[in-house]
Amino acid sequence: MAYNFKEVEKKWQKKWEAEGTFNAKDNYTMPKWYGLIEFPYPSGQGLHVGHPRSYTALDIIARKKRLNGYNVLYPIGFDAFGLPAENYAIKNNIHPSIVTEANINHFREQLKSIGFSFDWSREINTTDPNYYKWTQWIFIQLFKKGLAYKTTMPINYCTSCKVGLANEEVVNGVCERCGGEVIQKEKSQWMLKITEYAQRLIDDLDDIDYLEKIKIQQRNWIGKSEGAEVKFKIDGTDKELLIYTTRPDTMFGATYMVVAPEHNIINELKDKITNIEEVENYKTLASKKSDFERTELSKEKTGVEIKGIKAVNPLTNELIPIWISDYVLITYGTGAIMAVPAHDTRDFEFATKFKLPIKQVITNNDNTVSVSKEAYTDTDNGILINSGFINGMNVKDAINATIKYLEDKNIGKKKVNYKLRDWVFSRQRYWGEPIPMVYCEKCGWVPLDESDLPLKLPEVKEFLPGENGESPLAKLDAWINTTCPHCGGKATRETDTMPQWAGSSWYFLRYMDPHNDKALASKESLEYWAPVDWYNGGMEHTTLHLLYSRFWYKFLYDIGVVPTKEPYSKRTSHGMILGNNGEKMSKSKGNVVNPDEIVAEFGADAFRTYEMFIGPFDQSTPWSMESLRGCSKFLDRVWNLTDILVDGDSYSKDFEKMMHKAIKKISEDYETMKFNTAVSTFMTMVNEFYRLKRINKAEFSTFLILLNPIAPHITEELFSIIGNTITISENTWPEYDDSKTIDEEIELPIQVNGKLKSTVNITLDSDESVVKELVHEKIGGQLEGKQIVKEIYVKNKIYNIVVK
């Protein structure tokens, strides 16, 4: 009887759906396990074969945890705000909600066809007003605590999307989403003070179980550095230039200063600057460049000296020139630096190009350092010279001494800096959550009354952003004009919307209690389900989504909404699935694999098995149709095991051992995400069953339960065919007896000078003397005429004879 996966898979999917087999229980006394995958953006292209890799992995763990007796929450939803739907709407003049709904329906069907054990009763959708009501509510709380503020600042502006982008959203100088040109533009934006949480976002990584590479990436992104802020007087004025440096020890070597093109000192001292036109020209030039272009690798340094003003080095009292250059960024530190060309590579390049003085202030122990060809940046072996009161000190002491001096004289102070910047939270777009704020002439920015939430997206006829980058909402006079919730006077609404990251920053909380209309989730559900036990997702979300959601969660913790400091106890990541040519799948390369076709031709179980067998879970691997067929063949062999099913329990000791070993190995492999070796263990077992031409019902049942998380349909079907009266999902996870996994006799490798010469069978834990005798008996002949220097026996592992 051939395996008809179409019928079997449909049958079980129907049953699971009708019975709500995988729905989480509201029984808060059971031990809980909350597994989370990144909810998809329902794009028009449908599911990518990359999605099921992550979903299957946690599905396996979720299914196992259920059999282990846990109350499992494994939810699904849709992150449905975003630009593609809006761009589609603009092009085809269809409301984004219609496109979004169609896409979600398609995704849901695709996901269901693969047989994931999601709790569909908790499905959420970020564009649902009952959902984004709480996104807006969180924003208001942030505002009330002073963590949301409006400011005008140069932002990345996509000329195509007509929307401001966070730095994080600019990739290779172009808009991450549309690929359009990005320029710098001044714009009034809502910002979120993620920087206020920078230290905690670093510190609390110590208490959570994230893959080390994820922690490293987050720490580097936040980029803490310690240094000093120092005031440099501008000669002949009452102005000062505030700089940040991590190397205050090199201050005696500061021979010039550089400010970012956007630095306001230029406006403030306009009248004194003698070459103001040249400076303004440079500013204009710089503003046309994106952050990426300005910071691009191996770029020739550019700059202009600001003539007519000089700064005073507070330690040497020397007058030093001030330059403007785009290698200094307004968004980091204070937007101004003291340049120490002798001991900073970039300053050195700049000074060399513009023939500025290079003054060495650090040497090494042997005083063999030369700064004529390159900067000397060694902080471990550096000794201060030409530096007044810090002469002779090492770098570390010199830093401390300088900071103390600066603080005593009130011209500087110790300062911690972060690379992390505040989160630009405004989008001049339609398809996002409206920001629930109004502007009142009298009261300023005022949040809506919470009882007026959700502030629903109004209907518009045109989805195209306004000419100068305004949201389509700005055209709706009737909607904009409102009254101030505070004083009742005339007020206007904010027309910008939130970025897509907003809805995804807290969605995992909504799953805990998705239909609650009194709170984002009930206190009880939060107490029970939080935190997420295991969150798997892509490395590409490490520094954006993952950091943003940690930030929001910490804020919610601070205002008493959630019970723990961190949202996710454990975070893992999956590798990308590439096209069969080893390149990223893309339409243009024609190497896209459509999961629907795979499921239709080979079935969901074969698809799932292959996705797990394809390679190590956390690494990228190319797709291969041939290997997929191998997995499909394996399942056929599993199906045909019924041909060799035998009665009785008369299996051999070795057979029993194999089963215990397999339970142990597969249980461990699932928990450590070594799915590829788990699958190969199943294949080895099946080969063994066929070799011996026998398997009994108990063995077969155990085998099927073990395989069930990977291939849930075929295993349930076989489980019932061989006469089990309950289903696998009603069963418990098999246990193994450790003592039954041990080999009593082992094959011991014999080496001579570390090279394998032979093997010998020994009883486990044999005495060395016994082993020695056996070994010499076996290879003694080969040792004749040689002098034995040493014999090494590592119990049960190896016997190595060193000869001369």
Place this chain on the structure above:
RNA sequence: GUCAAUGUGGCGAAAUUGGUAUACGCACAUCACUCAAAAUGAUGCGGGAAACCAUGUGGGUUCGAGUCCCACCAUUGACACCA
């Protein structure tokens, strides 16, 4: 440039975490079944006649290195004139 990861048969990969390198699968070859093919099953499959040689390259540590250390090369990813 910085940081991180990776590099093992024709291909995807495995290796008890320092102890028999190449498990499992694919592809391929031969055979069986068939009029034939597909499917299925069986056997073989790193190189070399052998001694031996093989885990990107070159060193090192060790009785013993795919695994640890140093340098280099290549690929991939993330980030960046971060002061």
